[in-house]
Amino acid sequence: MNEEKVILYSYWRSSCSWRVRIALEYKRIKYEYAPIHLLKDGGQQKSEEYSKVNPMKSVPSLIINGHVIGQSLAILEYLEEVYTINPLMPKDPLKRAISRQMMQIIGSDIQPLQNLKVLGAVAQLSGDDSKKAEWARQWIANGFNGLEKLLEIHSGKYCVGDEISFADLCIPAQVYNAHRFNLDMTPYPNIARINETLSSIPEFKSAEPLNQPDAEKPTC
């Protein structure tokens, strides 16, 4: 697959882009980084040109030989199916299910409720910009409460036993956001521990926001 041309539309601080960057690093897939600035120019993801790439007007989008795939979790599944080296999922169907359950808690029950677009709508609805962080904390805590309990049962070194799996790919960005919104992590020792473990893995490090070509000095 090495001759394929792979492009990732990404934003350095986007949680969903981050997950995919880890998978690409992990599977040693060379890719071109195409930055989409979510704030500049009223949001470059809303441009007519990018809307044709991804009609949801969101990042990431992965282009492989001219084929476009959107939605980070769909991209992860595709990469795992097609690039078989360095597996990102265990073989046992039940472990795979638990990893996807954890991944979906982050990907459905947490991240979508505290992304840029939704927080904008929250500020508009409440007429109070300061409600954004409170709203974000509420949903991150709600999801982390459930995730932490699953980790108590299923985690080892990583989210599901001692093998890296999809769930782990979703941890760093969500913990980063938790810190960004000043969530107290004390009730989540397993999430914090696994995040710490993951942060020392070179492929996870390379995928971090500050190591991206479009990284900026964080302002919040």
Next chain:
Amino acid sequence: MNEEKVILYSYWRSSCSWRVRIALEYKRIKYEYAPIHLLKDGGQQKSEEYSKVNPMKSVPSLIINGHVIGQSLAILEYLEEVYTINPLMPKDPLKRAISRQMMQIIGSDIQPLQNLKVLGAVAQLSGDDSKKAEWARQWIANGFNGLEKLLEIHSGKYCVGDEISFADLCIPAQVYNAHRFNLDMTPYPNIARINETLSSIPEFKSAEPLNQPDAEKPTC
């Protein structure tokens, strides 16, 4: 797999339960229906007993021989991996990716933003109960705008060509909710057409809310 004991914790009108019921019907898996009433008793999903089954306190949960899997999309993937009869996904990795992209648009970008819990928070935030439907319509429209464009490119009889796939399993409940919140479906001819086609398939019919043992006469 026929001797396995399968239990589905479900609520008749839950979108996420509905998706899983279609898969179970489609794969001819006999299961025990365990109703969890999301409104009665302050929400039976919040009970101590059910929280042990599913720490996210949400439906569905699937029990197979004592193993628990939560999050509907994780359950779909598990069923497809383990029960190989009547496949719910095409073989081609790119088509699978597009189906999952569509599924995740509904599963991450729409449904989580307009479920019972979030609409409660919206009412609380705005201090105005009538904001709930407006909020729900906004996010369903946002997701349907993207989904409709993908369907223009990829759909055939169903969401991705002429084979049933995961994306189709997510359509009926989301269109049902769109109607419930009075969303004008005129801009979404492909979504409406596919929903109509799916509604005549026996397995889809059996999974409908009103055909569940805990169905009630809808009040809204």
